[in-house]
Amino acid sequence: MAPPASLIIGSIISGLSIPAIIFNEYYYRDTTYEALYSNKINKNIKLTDISNNIEVQGSTIENISVLNNIINTNFSLSEETKLNLITPKLLNDNNNNLYISISKKQIVKDSIDDIELISNKYSIGIITIEGKNMDPDNYIYLAKQNKVSFYKINDISNNNIYYEINIYSIPKNKNIIRVEGINDYMKYLDKKVYDYEFGPAKLIMENIKYKTYKVNKTAKNVGRIITFFLLFIGLTLLIFPIKSLLNEYTNILNSFGLPINDILNGLGLPINNILKYSYYSISLILSILLTILLTMIISFFINNTAIALIFMGLFMGIILYLKNKFFS
Numbered sequence: 001m002a003p004p005a006s007l008i009i010g011s012i013i014s015g016l017s018i019p020a021i022i023f024n025e026y027y028y029r030d031t032t033y034e035a036l037y038s039n040k041i042n043k044n045i046k047l048t049d050i051s052n053n054i055e056v057q058g059s060t061i062e063n064i065s066v067l068n069n070i071i072n073t074n075f076s077l078s079e080e081t082k083l084n085l086i087t088p089k090l091l092n093d094n095n096n097n098l099y100i101s102i103s104k105k106q107i108v109k110d111s112i113d114d115i116e117l118i119s120n121k122y123s124i125g126i127i128t129i130e131g132k133n134m135d136p137d138n139y140i141y142l143a144k145q146n147k148v149s150f151y152k153i154n155d156i157s158n159n160n161i162y163y164e165i166n167i168y169s170i171p172k173n174k175n176i177i178r179v180e181g182i183n184d185y186m187k188y189l190d191k192k193v194y195d196y197e198f199g200p201a202k203l204i205m206e207n208i209k210y211k212t213y214k215v216n217k218t219a220k221n222v223g224r225i226i227t228f229f230l231l232f233i234g235l236t237l238l239i240f241p242i243k244s245l246l247n248e249y250t251n252i253l254n255s256f257g258l259p260i261n262d263i264l265n266g267l268g269l270p271i272n273n274i275l276k277y278s279y280y281s282i283s284l285i286l287s288i289l290l291t292i293l294l295t296m297i298i299s300f301f302i303n304n305t306a307i308a309l310i311f312m313g314l315f316m317g318i319i320l321y322l323k324n325k326f327f328s
Contacts, residue, residue, distance in 0.1 A: 010237030017230040018294065024223030025299040041208060046180040047201040050129055054176060056096040058126045064088060067100065067122055071165075075104075076157045085151060085165060086124070094169035097125030099143040101168075107160045117161075127170060129178075129196070138194045142176070143168040145198065175199030182208070224295060232287035239282060 064086050071085060091098055104118040127134040148169050155161035170176075177199040186192065189208070197204050301308035 006237040010234045010239075012234075013230055014234030014238065017227050017234065017291075020223070020227045020230060021291075021294050021298050022302070024220065024227060025295065026302050028220040028223065041182065041185050042205070044181040044184070045205075045208075047204060048178040048180070049175065049199060049201070050178045050196075051174070051176050051199075053130050055128045056125045057128055058124070063124045064091060067124065070122075071102070075153065075163055076155045076161075077153060085149075086167075090149065090167070091124060094148050095125075095172040097123075097127060097139075097143070097169055098148075099123050099140055099168040101166045103164045105162055105164060107162070134196060135194075138196050139170070141194055142170050142196065142198060146171050146174075177201055177204055179204065224291065227295070228287055228291040231290055232284060235286050235290075 067086050086098065086100065100122045102118075102120045102122070103116055105114045105116050107114050121140075123136070123139070127139055146169055147166060149165075149167040151163075151165040153163045153165070155163065175198060177197050179193055179195055179197055182193050193204075193208060197207075301311070
C-alpha cells in the first residue's frame with residue numbers, strides 16, 4: 001500500500017527544516033565574529049598620539065561678537081537676560097574652541113515632549129592637526145563629549161517659547177589619538193570610529209572591542225520562526241493520516257468485541273473525539289520542542305567545532321561498527 005501523499009510531503013517539508021536550521025545558525029553564529037574581527041582589528045589598527053600637533057585657529061573676538069549679535073537679534077529676551085552668553089573668558093578657558101547648539105522650543109500642553117521650532121549650530125575655533133583642519137563631524141563628536149555650559153532662557157513675548165543653549169568644547173590637555181587602519185572593518189562595528197578619538201590608546205581598543213560586530217539577532221530569530229513553521233506544517237502533514245485512522249478505530253475495536261469507546265464515553269471520556277481533534281495541538285507542541293532541541297544542538301555544534309568533529313567521528317564509528325556486525 002502506497003503511503004499517503006501527506007506523509008511524503010510532510011517528510012520533505014520536515015526534512016527541509018534541518019538544513020534551514022543549520023544555515024540559519026551557521027550564517028548568524030555569534031561566538032566567532034567578535035574574536036575574529038577583534039583580532040583582525042588589533043593587527044591592523046594604528047594608534048598615534050597627536051596631542052602635541054594640535055592647534056586652534058580662528059578663535060577671535062570678532063567671532064564672539066558676531067555670534068552674540070545673532071543670539072540677541074533672533075532671541076526675544078528681556079533686558080535683564082540679554083547678555084553676552086559667549087565671552088572671551090569662556091573661549092579662553094576652553095582651549096579657544098567652542099561648539100554651540102541653539103534650539104528654540106515651544107511648550108505643548110498635555111505632552112511630555114516640546115516642539116523644536118528652530119535648531120542652529122555654530123563653531124568658534126578650528127582645530128588643525130599638522131596643518132590640516134579636523135573634519136567638522138569629527139570635531140563635533142569629540143566636543144560633544146565635554147559640555148561646558150547650558151542655558152535655558154524664556155522668551156519675553158511668549159510664555160510658551162523658550163531657548164536652550166548647549167556649549168561644548170574639546171578641552172585643554174586632552175589626549176587625542178589618530179586612528180588608522182579601521183576603515184576596512186567599519187561595517188563590522190555597531191558604532192562609527194572616527195579618525196581622531198580621545199585617548200588613551202588602551203581605552204580606544206577597549207571601546208572598539210565593545211563595538212565589534214554584533215549578530216543581527218532579529219534576522220536570526222526570524223530564521224528560527226520560519227524553521228518552526230516548516231516543522232509545524234511538516235509534522236501536521238505527517239500526523240494527518242492518524243486522524244483518518246482514528247475515524248476507523250472504533251469499528252476495529254468493536255470487531256474484536258471490545259467496546260472500549262462506549263465504556264470511555266460512559267465515563268465522560270470521549271477519547272475518540274479528543275484524539276481526532278487534538279492532532280493540531282500535537283503538531284504544534286512537537287514543532288516547538290523539535291525546533292528548540294534541533295536549534296540548541298546544531299547551534300552548539302556550529303559554535304564548538306572541535307566537539308562537533310569528535311561527535312561526528314564517534315557517530316561514523318558506530319555506524320561502521322553496526323554495519324560490519326549486522327550487515328557483513
